[in-house]
Amino acid sequence: xxxxxxxxxxxxxxxxxxxxxxxxxxxxxxxxxxxxxxxxxxxxxxxxxxxxxxxxxxxxxxxxxxxxxxxxxxxxxxxxxxxxxxxxxxxxxxxxxxxxxxxxxxxxxxxxxxxxxxxxxxxxxxxxxxxxxxxxxxxxxxxxxxxxxxxxxxxxxxxxxxxxxxxxxxxxxxxxxxxxxxxxxxxxxxxxxxxxxxxxxxxxxxxxxxxxxxxxxxxxxxxxxxxxxxxxxxxxxxxxxxxxxxxxxxxxxxxxxxxxxxxxxxxxxxxxxxxxxxxxxxxxxxxxxxxxxxxxxxxxxxxxxxxxxxxxxxxxxxxxxxxxxxxxxxxxxxxxxxxxxxxxxxxxxxxxxxxxxxxxxxxxxxx
Numbered sequence: 001x002x003x004x005x006x007x008x009x010x011x012x013x014x015x016x017x018x019x020x021x022x023x024x025x026x027x028x029x030x031x032x033x034x035x036x037x038x039x040x041x042x043x044x045x046x047x048x049x050x051x052x053x054x055x056x057x058x059x060x061x062x063x064x065x066x067x068x069x070x071x072x073x074x075x076x077x078x079x080x081x082x083x084x085x086x087x088x089x090x091x092x093x094x095x096x097x098x099x100x101x102x103x104x105x106x107x108x109x110x111x112x113x114x115x116x117x118x119x120x121x122x123x124x125x126x127x128x129x130x131x132x133x134x135x136x137x138x139x140x141x142x143x144x145x146x147x148x149x150x151x152x153x154x155x156x157x158x159x160x161x162x163x164x165x166x167x168x169x170x171x172x173x174x175x176x177x178x179x180x181x182x183x184x185x186x187x188x189x190x191x192x193x194x195x196x197x198x199x200x201x202x203x204x205x206x207x208x209x210x211x212x213x214x215x216x217x218x219x220x221x222x223x224x225x226x227x228x229x230x231x232x233x234x235x236x237x238x239x240x241x242x243x244x245x246x247x248x249x250x251x252x253x254x255x256x257x258x259x260x261x262x263x264x265x266x267x268x269x270x271x272x273x274x275x276x277x278x279x280x281x282x283x284x285x286x287x288x289x290x291x292x293x294x295x296x297x298x299x300x301x302x303x304x305x306x307x308x309x310x311x312x313x314x315x316x317x318x319x320x321x322x323x324x325x326x327x328x329x330x331x332x333x334x335x336x337x338x339x340x341x342x343x344x345x346x347x348x349x350x351x352x353x354x355x356x357x358x359x360x361x362x363x364x365x366x367x
Contacts, residue, residue: 048172054332056164056171088328091176091183091347098184100298101191101203104255105320106354115148115323117354150325150348151199153186155179158340175330179345191322191351192300200351203320203359204302204309211245211360219353220245221309221361228306228364236269236277238362239291242313245360250315255294257312259301266290266311304364311362319358323350 096103108115125138157178163169187200194202207218214220222242225231231238246254258266267278279289287294293313302308325348333342353359 051172051330090172091180091328092324094176094180095184095187098181099188099191100257100296101188101316101320101351102184102322104257104296104316105191105322105351106317107322107324109324109326110150111326113150113325113348115150115321115350117146117148117321118143119146119354120144146352146354148321148323148350148352148354150323150350152346152348153183154344154346155182156342156344158337158342160340161334164341175343175345178343183347187349188298189300191320192298194351196352200322200349201353202351203312203353204361206353206356208309208361208363216356219356219359219361221363223366224362224364225366226364227366228304228308230265230304230364236266236271239266239269239277239311242311242360242362243291243293246314247357250318250358253315253317254313255296255316256290257296257298257301257316258310259299259303260297261303262301262310263295263297265304307363307365309361309363312359313362314359316359319353319355321351321354325349 096107120143127138129135155178157175159174163174164171190199190202192202193204194200195205203219208221209215209218211220211222222238222245224238230236243251243254263278267276269277271277277291278295279292281288287296289295301312302310304310328345328347331344331346333344336342
């Protein structure tokens with residue numbers, strides 16, 4: 001009798017060991033997330049395992065314990081759960097590859113709902129003096145705040161329970177693949193044309209003025225001198241004017257931004273020697289260049305039309321700020337669309353111009 005009990009315990013131990021080995025082999029056979037640098041971190045592995053269990057079965061007990069231990073704000077069945085850090089990093093990496101403005105803007109990760117940045121309206125006064133001259137007090141520097149709130153962006157991919165029960169499917173990878181394109185499309189449109197209401201403020205949405213009347217808080221533009229078109233003679237000259245409307249410090253990292261239809265028109269421009277101003281990419285993955293400046297294609301830029309702002313130029317790294325609220329959340333909903341399981345996925349993102357002197361626009365008009 002005692003011998004049978006010992007054999008049973010040994011059998012159970014062998015079965016448990018085999019189960020763990022099978023699980024590890026299955027994990028290794030799955031495609032890894034590109035930025036899964038924390039796979040050896042016990043906490044990260046625990047979070048990943050708990051998240052996978054929640055996604056497949058809806059059991060959030062392990063995730064609740066982990067996020068309560070980490071003192072996460074707003075976690076729980078109503079607010080959803082944070083995706084593991086490697087999956088979040090992979091989603092953000094994919095967004096940068098797909099979203100044209102995010103790829104060239106300054107991206108800042110925040111842990112609060114709003115990012116505030118101080119800027120100077122006017123610097124302190126200064127002047128030259130002789131060695132023994134009196135030093136009168138100079139004017140005070142004026143400081144103001146720029147505010148960039150993080151708005152909620154969501155997607156709701158659906159999966160069948162059969163897909164979730166398939167142990168060979170990497171749930172984190174599946175979520176990343178489902179939402180990266182839709183998030184990038186929504187972001188890209190908002191970073192260009194967003195009105196700031198429940199979304200980022202696009203760089204085309206600010207008050208505009210001519211370069212002569214420009215002041216802080218406005219984006220300056222250069223006129224083509226023709227309504228809805230480039231000038232009939234020497235059309236490329238307005239591109240030179242646009243580039244040199246930008247100060248030297250910003251031109252060093254300057255880029256053109258336009259959509260493909262505008263590119264098609266500009267690509268036909270030639271120098272007096274007959275050479276095209278447009279240069280194809282010098283290597284795989286490199287951008288095309290116009291007048292030696294990289295060209296970024298954004299389908300959200302407007303087509304050439306009367307009084308349209310169809311071309312932008314400047315240092316977007318210094319000019320436009322994207323703020324990402326840390327954490328991408330997933331709420332599992334098996335009830336609303338049976339037999340599908342919905343995954344309400346949210347991230348918080350904001351954006352706006354942080355340096356109004358860094359970006360200039362080309363207006364296809366006469367005034």
